[in-house]
Amino acid sequence: MSKLHELMPRERTIRPVEGSTRRALGTTGLVANVLGLGAGPLGDPRHDERAMTRLIHEAIELGVELFDTAPSYGLSEERLGRALVGRRERVIVSTKVGYGVPGEADWTGRCIERGIDLARERLRVDVLDVVHLHSCDAHTLLRSDVRDALLAARAAGKVGHLGYSGDGEPLAEARRWGELSVLQTSFNLVDQRARDEVDDRAWLGKRTLMNAAFARDEPLSPDVAEYRRRWREADWPDEVRRDPARASLRFAAFGGPDVVLVGTARVENLRAAVAAIEEGPLPEDLHVALVELAARHTWPGMI
Numbered sequence: 001m002s003k004l005h006e007l008m009p010r011e012r013t014i015r016p017v018e019g020s021t022r023r024a025l026g027t028t029g030l031v032a033n034v035l036g037l038g039a040g041p042l043g044d045p046r047h048d049e050r051a052m053t054r055l056i057h058e059a060i061e062l063g064v065e066l067f068d069t070a071p072s073y074g075l076s077e078e079r080l081g082r083a084l085v086g087r088r089e090r091v092i093v094s095t096k097v098g099y100g101v102p103g104e105a106d107w108t109g110r111c112i113e114r115g116i117d118l119a120r121e122r123l124r125v126d127v128l129d130v131v132h133l134h135s136c137d138a139h140t141l142l143r144s145d146v147r148d149a150l151l152a153a154r155a156a157g158k159v160g161h162l163g164y165s166g167d168g169e170p171l172a173e174a175r176r177w178g179e180l181s182v183l184q185t186s187f188n189l190v191d192q193r194a195r196d197e198v199d200d201r202a203w204l205g206k207r208t209l210m211n212a213a214f215a216r217d218e219p220l221s222p223d224v225a226e227y228r229r230r231w232r233e234a235d236w237p238d239e240v241r242r243d244p245a246r247a248s249l250r251f252a253a254f255g256g257p258d259v260v261l262v263g264t265a266r267v268e269n270l271r272a273a274v275a276a277i278e279e280g281p282l283p284e285d286l287h288v289a290l291v292e293l294a295a296r297h298t299w300p301g302m303i
């Protein structure tokens, strides 16, 4: 058994579709390309509407099959809904719920019930492929009204699969609830804790490019600033330092998650992501060195 294989999450297996960059998503029965589009950036209202439609269409042409969105990503759900008319059969859309429903308290059953209907309207679908609870705390995950609302939506055929998106203690709580079939966690060179915190369910890796913290000098939100601190603190191999985006992608795409989400509003960065993944895994000794480097730093997971 190779060293790399030993470093894979103990409780899970990646199930590639032979001869392709597609994979079965855990035990959901869904299959998707390893590269998914994180549709956060494309929801920014400052981006041109037609350019974002072109980005979505180009992503499909490049083989992307999973789009991850949320109500808090600006115009993301509406834009995806419009751009995917007539193309729905070719893609999986995952979204999130738990907050932001007018007249309903966040993280309640009513908010989730109505949030699912609002997402169906914005995304222009009858069935949402995947709905995550969006990074709520562990207590919320245990609320019976929250659980009942999710289960009722799935039983009514409004949702295909239920998931949790987040990290740390709430992720551990999410794992204890067997009705969730999708886990979305951070996973990148400076945030590898989820490797030991997921199981055999579908795993979507978020923040794959560590929010491009390696390329940013401006003031940042605390989480991304922490990524930048980690990036600057560590002694990276030259190959990683030369092209951190490429190395991050190859590392994450072959390091655990079924799908790695890349957030971008730029077609050229999407093409770069496709090209990086087509290169395949990093050399095994480099991959192992990067796992060991993160282990030495004992960096905690970030939501």
Ligand SMILES: NC(=O)c1ccc[n+]([C@@H]2O[C@H](COP(=O)([O-])OP(=O)(O)OC[C@H]3O[C@@H](n4cnc5c(N)ncnc54)[C@H](OP(=O)(O)O)[C@@H]3O)[C@@H](O)[C@H]2O)c1
Residues within 6 Å of the ligand: 037, 038, 039, 040, 041, 068, 069, 134, 135, 165, 166, 184, 205, 206, 207, 208, 209, 210, 211, 212, 215, 245, 261, 262, 263, 264, 265, 266, 269, 270, 272, 273, 303
């Ligand atoms: N709690 C949650 O549920 C949660 C939290 C975070 C993320 N997510 C999901 O995961 C997705 C991905 O995470 P993310 O968007 O936060 O972070 P990310 O994918 O790690 O990084 C996105 C950043 O990387 C830049 N970028 C993309 N390609 C690049 C390249 N080749 N070279 C240099 N920079 C590049 C993008 O800028 P450009 O737009 O200029 O390309 C953007 O600023 C999100 O969109 C979302 O779907 C979920």
